[in-house]
Amino acid sequence: MTTVRRVGVVGAGTMGSGIAIVTARAGIETVVREVSPERVQEGRKRVEAFFDGGVKRGKLSPTEKDEHHGRFRWVTQDSDLAECDVVVEAIWENLDAKKELFGRLNDVCPPETIFVSNTSTLSITAMAAGSGRPDRVVGMHFCNPAPLMKLVELSRALQTSDEAFERARAFGEQLGKVLVSTKDTPGFIVNLFLIPFENDCIRALEAGLGTVEDIDTAIKLGLGYPMGTFELLDVVGLDIHYEVSMSLYRELHDHRFAPPPLVSKMIEAGYLGRKAGRGFYTYEAAGVFGA
Ligand SMILES: NC(=O)c1ccc[n+]([C@@H]2O[C@H](COP(=O)([O-])OP(=O)(O)OC[C@H]3O[C@@H](n4cnc5c(N)ncnc54)[C@H](O)[C@@H]3O)[C@@H](O)[C@H]2O)c1
Known part of the structure; x- marks a missing residue:
């Protein structure tokens, strides 16, 4: 299987900047495309904060940091993604926007480029249908925070070819991730279990079952989870949790997915x-990776 040499990442929010860190750290040239110079700047700051934090904690040498930074190119045009072997989209959770993006990139990228979506809930099959290259679209759901979490859920559209699916798997392995294959269904494996559980915790908080700290401590020490639900929701972002919950609720018509008031x-x-400096907890400074 050919190794990936250059990756395009579209969107440099929470997930896009995390995925770009993962690809650059794996030695891959990484072209990050955002909608404006301001958004580029925000994404860049997130990446810098992550690598600076690594140096401060002694996990990364200043030379390695510079090498990682040297693999990045920050751009605002589709045409800059022309020579990428793989393009990973991590834009808003909106099917029309993702279809439109893949349709545009189809005119720019060579035929062998694979299009990957990091969607949490949307249909890879529907995205593939709008892409102009339906056999080369694959779902790769990275977990948040992408630089720290090992798991990637790999899912194929009805139209995905075996070759594209295996190339996506090899790309995930090149990134050092552990991959599981899932059907192209809303929420894949992780969010199908996680979202109702998180909403149950929020409803329990609303009902006064315990404080944020009580519930998180019970979840960590009683269930053995590495993070409390409210700690995790603060990492994910409440706006993203709302969108993901609503999208699953619309698809599955199960009230457990409906976001509580x-x-x-x-x-x-x-x-x-x-990212806002305040969620269920308050933080000294706003920042996705807590750096
Ligand atoms: N946040 C999570 O925990 C999480 C986990 C796994 C997957 N996801 C999925 O990842 C995707 C992104 O989520 P996020 O949390 O990073 O969102 P975010 O809001 O933090 O970032 C989205 C970024 O995409 C950019 N963008 C929007 N349209 C664009 C376009 N056409 N071209 C280039 N850039 C564009 C925006 O400017 C923004 O910076 C969504 O599909 C989401 O469901 C999120």
Whole structure:
């Protein structure tokens, strides 16, 4: 299987910047495309904060940091993705936007380029249908935070060829990830279990079962989870949790996926989680990776 030499990452928010860190760290040239110079700047800051944190904690040498940074190119045009072997999209969770993006990239990228979506809930099959290259579209659901979490859920559209699927698997292995294959269904494996559980925890908080700290401590020490639910929701972002919950609720018509009222209230207040400096917890500084 040919190794991937250059990757395009579209969107440099929470996930896109995390995925770009993973690809650059794996020695792959990484072209990150955002919608504006301002968004490029924000994504860049997230990446710098992550690598600076690594140097501060002694996990990365200053030379390695410079090497990683040297693999990045930050761009605002589709045409800059022309020579990528793989393009990973991590833009808003919106099917039309993702279809439109793949359709545009189909005119720019060579035929062998694989298009990967990091969607949490949307149909890879529908995206493939709008892409102009349906046999070369694959779902790769990275977990958040992508630089730290090992798992990637690999899912194929009805139209995905065996060759493209295996190339996506080899790409995931090149990144050092552990891959599981899932059907192209809403939420794949992780979010199908996680979202109702998180919503149950939020409903329990609304009902006064315990404080944020009580519930998180019970989940960590009683269930052995590495993070409390509210700690995790602050990492994910309340706005993203709302979108993902609603998307699953619309698809599956199961009330356990419906986001509880507290989620909307927190979004209205701007308490989006770590990225806003405040969510269920308060943080000294806003930042996705807590750096
Ligand atoms: N946040 C999570 O925990 C998580 C986990 C796994 C997967 N996902 C999925 O990853 C995707 C991105 O989520 P996120 O949390 O990073 O969102 P985010 O809001 O943090 O970032 C999205 C970024 O995409 C950019 N963008 C939007 N349209 C674009 C376009 N056409 N071209 C280039 N850039 C564009 C925006 O400017 C923004 O910076 C979604 O599909 C989401 O479901 C999220």
